[in-house]
Amino acid sequence: MNKLAIPSRILAAALGGYALAxxxxxxxxxxxxxxxxxxxxxxxxxxxxxxTAAVMWVFSVRSALRAWLGVLVPGFVCGALAWILMQGGTP
Known part of the structure; x- marks a missing residue:
């Protein structure tokens, strides 16, 4: 196991989970x-x-890469959908 796997997961949980939430x-x-x-x-x-779900996800997957992808990809999708909805909405 990599020395940076646990710190990377902690950062993914804290920063990536925050961004996703x-x-x-x-x-x-x-x-x-x-x-x-x-x-x-x-x-x-x-x-x-x-x-809470993002933090549990980060520490349940096999690799830190999957942990990062599991919080960043849905975060970007949610952000893009929110941006699209706000562009078409009324002020």
Missing amino acids: NSGAILLAAALPGGQAEAVTWGLLASFLIY
């Missing part, structure tokens, strides 16, 4: 129907679940 919260806030305040609240509540 934030982009997921923004996507949910942009996509959920109802009032803006309610959508933001539900998005923020869901971000705690997303972050």
Whole structure:
């Protein structure tokens, strides 16, 4: 096992999980129907679940590369979808 595998996973959990949770919260806030305040609240509540799942994912996969890919790829997808939704939405 590589010496940097555990520190890399810790960084993936902390930074990658944070990025995934934030982009997921923004996507949910942009996509959920109802009032803006309610959508933001539900998005923020869901971000705690997303972050917890990301941390568990990072430490359950076989390699640090899979851990990084498992948090960064969905994070970029959520961010891109949120950006697309916000571009087409009303101001």
